[in-house]
Amino acid sequence: xxxxxxxxxxxxxxxxxxxxxxxxxxxxxxxxxxxxxxxxxxxxxxxxxxxxxxxxxxxxxxxxxxxxxxxxxxxxxxxxxxxxxxxxxxxxxxxxxxxxxxxxxxxxxxxxxxxxxxxxxxxxxxxxxxxxxxxxxxxxxxxxxxxxxxxxxxxxxxxxxxxxxxxxxxxxxxxxxxxxxxxxxxxxxxxxxxxxxxxxxxxxxxxxxxxxxxxxxxxxxxxxxxxxxxxxxxxxxxxxxxxxxxxxxxxxxxxxxxxxxxxxxxxxxxxxxxxxxxxxxxxxxxxxxxxxxxxxxxxxxxxxxxxxxxxxxxxxxxxxxxxxxxxxxxxxxxxxxxxxxxxxxxxxxxxxxxxxxxxxxxxxxxxxxxxxxxxxxxxxxxxxxxxxxxxxxxxxxxxxxxxxxxxxxxxxxxxxxxxxxxxxxxxxxxxxxxxxxxxxxxxxxxxxxxxxxxxxxxxxxxxxxxxxxxxxxxxxxxxxxxxxxxxxxxxxxxxxxxxxxxxxxxxxxxxxxxxxxxxxxxxxxx
Numbered sequence: 001x002x003x004x005x006x007x008x009x010x011x012x013x014x015x016x017x018x019x020x021x022x023x024x025x026x027x028x029x030x031x032x033x034x035x036x037x038x039x040x041x042x043x044x045x046x047x048x049x050x051x052x053x054x055x056x057x058x059x060x061x062x063x064x065x066x067x068x069x070x071x072x073x074x075x076x077x078x079x080x081x082x083x084x085x086x087x088x089x090x091x092x093x094x095x096x097x098x099x100x101x102x103x104x105x106x107x108x109x110x111x112x113x114x115x116x117x118x119x120x121x122x123x124x125x126x127x128x129x130x131x132x133x134x135x136x137x138x139x140x141x142x143x144x145x146x147x148x149x150x151x152x153x154x155x156x157x158x159x160x161x162x163x164x165x166x167x168x169x170x171x172x173x174x175x176x177x178x179x180x181x182x183x184x185x186x187x188x189x190x191x192x193x194x195x196x197x198x199x200x201x202x203x204x205x206x207x208x209x210x211x212x213x214x215x216x217x218x219x220x221x222x223x224x225x226x227x228x229x230x231x232x233x234x235x236x237x238x239x240x241x242x243x244x245x246x247x248x249x250x251x252x253x254x255x256x257x258x259x260x261x262x263x264x265x266x267x268x269x270x271x272x273x274x275x276x277x278x279x280x281x282x283x284x285x286x287x288x289x290x291x292x293x294x295x296x297x298x299x300x301x302x303x304x305x306x307x308x309x310x311x312x313x314x315x316x317x318x319x320x321x322x323x324x325x326x327x328x329x330x331x332x333x334x335x336x337x338x339x340x341x342x343x344x345x346x347x348x349x350x351x352x353x354x355x356x357x358x359x360x361x362x363x364x365x366x367x368x369x370x371x372x373x374x375x376x377x378x379x380x381x382x383x384x385x386x387x388x389x390x391x392x393x394x395x396x397x398x399x400x401x402x403x404x405x406x407x408x409x410x411x412x413x414x415x416x417x418x419x420x421x422x423x424x425x426x427x428x429x430x431x432x433x434x435x436x437x438x439x440x441x442x443x444x445x446x447x448x449x450x451x452x453x454x455x456x457x458x459x460x461x462x463x464x465x466x467x468x469x470x471x472x473x474x475x476x477x478x479x480x481x482x483x484x485x486x487x488x489x490x491x492x493x494x495x496x497x498x499x500x501x502x503x504x505x506x507x508x509x510x511x512x513x514x515x516x517x518x519x520x521x522x523x524x525x526x
Contacts (some may be wrong), residue, residue: 010165029107034119036140058101062087062088062089063136071142088196101120167293192282192283192400194206210321214323215322218316222248226309227255227258231245231259233328233334274309325393334493335494356452358399359451363456390460398445413432460494462495
C-alpha cells in the first residue's frame with residue numbers, strides 16, 4: 001500500500017514499510033521482500049533468531065544468473081534454479097550495491113519501535129553474525145528495462161541522492177549489451193562477477209569468462225596515429241599472438257580495418273570511453289564516476305587528452321579478455337614474441353609465477369636512489385618505484401580491486417590538483433601523471449586487500465633504464481630498440497619509448513611497410 005505522495009522511489013518505499021510496520025501488533029514479525037527475492041532461511045534459523053537475536057534475521061544476496069549470461073525470460077514450466085543456475089556475488093562486489101538486508105524484523109526491539117533506515121537496514125539493529133541466503137533473481141529479461149526506467153527517474157531529479165543513484169544505474173546499464181538475441185552481460189562484467197571475492201574457486205558462478213588463456217592488451221586513444229603506434233608494437237609479438245586494442249569509438253572502424261589489412265586474425269578492437277569510465281562492461285564505482293564528471297573542463301584540451309589516455313589504460317587492464325594478460329603501453333617495443341615472454345612466467349613441474357604473485361611491474365631507474373622521500377607517494381621506500389607501462393597479471397578479484405582503487409585515487413589526485421592551480425598548472429600535462437596513484441594503490445592493495453605484487457626485472461621495461469643498459473639516451477630516435485649494452489650484453493625483453501618520435505605522419509604512403517608489418521599498399525585510411 002502506497003502511503004505517501006510523490007513519485008515512487010526507494011525512499012518512499014522505506015516510508016511505506018515503516019507506516020505498515022508501525023500498524024502491526026507489538027509481538028508481530030515482518031518479512032520484507034522485493035519481488036525478485038526468495039528467502040531461504042531454515043526453521044532452525046528462525047528459531048535461533050527468536051531465541052537469541054530478538055527476532056532479527058539477516059540475509060545475504062546470492063545473485064542468480066542464467067547459464068549463458070543473458071537476461072533470459074522466466075519460463076513457467078521450469079524451476080527458477082534451473083533457469084538461473086549461476087550463484088554469484090554481483091550486487092555488492094561489482095555493482096556497488098548493498099547485498100545484505102534484514103529479511104525478518106520484529107515490531108518492537110528493546111521496548112522501542114523498529115524503524116527501517118533504508119530498504120536494507122534498520123536503526124539500532126543488534127549485532128547478528130549469522131546470515132541466510134537470499135536467492136536474488138534480479139537479472140531476468142525485464143531487468144534491463146527496469147534499470148533504464150530507474151536511471152531515467154533518478155536522472156530527472158536534482159537532489160544529490162538522486163544524482164548518485166542515477167550514476168549507479170548508469171554504471172549498471174553499462175555492464176550489458178543489447179543484441180539481436182536480447183540483452184547479455186558484457187565480457188568485462190562477466191569476468192568481474194565470476195571472480196568477485198575470488199568466488200570462481202567454488203565453481204557456483206562459473207569461470208568460463210575468458211576469450212583466451214593468454215594475450216596482450218593495449219590502450220590506443222588519441223586518434224589513428226596511436227592505433228598505428230600500438231600495432232607497430234603488437235607486430236613484434238608474433239603473427240598468432242592474441243591482442244586486444246582498446247580504442248575510442250571514432251577510431252573503432254579504423255582499428256578493425258587496419259587489423260584486417262595487416263592479416264592479423266587474432267587481433268581485435270574494443271571501445272574504451274574514458275569520459276564515462278566505460279570499457280566493454282567495466283563498472284566504475286558511482287562515487288568515482290560522479291567526481292570524474294565534475295572534473296570535466298578543468299584543463300586544456302591537450303592535457304585532457306593525456307589524462308583520458310591514462311585513464312583508458314586502467315580501464316583496458318580491467319577489461320582485458322584474457323586470464324593472463326601482458327599490458328603494454330602503445331610506445332613499447334617487445335623484443336620477443338608473446339609466447340616466449342609468457343614462457344618466462346613458467347617454472348619447473350608446471351608451476352607458474354602467478355601461483356605466488358598476481359601483478360608484476362618493473363621498477364623505475366629512480367628506485368636506485370634508495371631513500372625516495374615524497375617520490376614513494378606514501379609507500380615505504382623499500383617498496384620502490386614501479387612503472388605500469390608494462391604489466392603482467394593473472395585475473396583475480398584482488399587485481400580488480402587494485403585497479404579500481406588506482407582509478408579512484410587517480411581521480412582523487414586530479415581533483416586535488418585542479419583545486420590548487422597555483423601549485424599545479426592545468427596546462428602542464430606532466431603534473432597529472434597516474435604513477436603516484438598507482439604506487440600508493442599497489443602498496444595499499446598489497447598491505448590490506450591481499451594483492452600479491454612482484455617487481456619484474458628492469459629488462460621487462462627498459463624506459464628509464466636505457467642509459468644503463470645500452471648507453472643510449474632515455475628517449476632515442478635511433479634504430480637501436482632492444483639493443484644490448486656493448487659491455488654487459490644485457491638482454492632487453494621489452495623496450496619502451498625508444499621509437500616514439502619515429503611514428504609516421506598519418507597519410508604517409510607505405511610508412512608502415514618499413515616497420516615489418518607486411519602491409520600491402522597504403523591502407524591507413526581505408
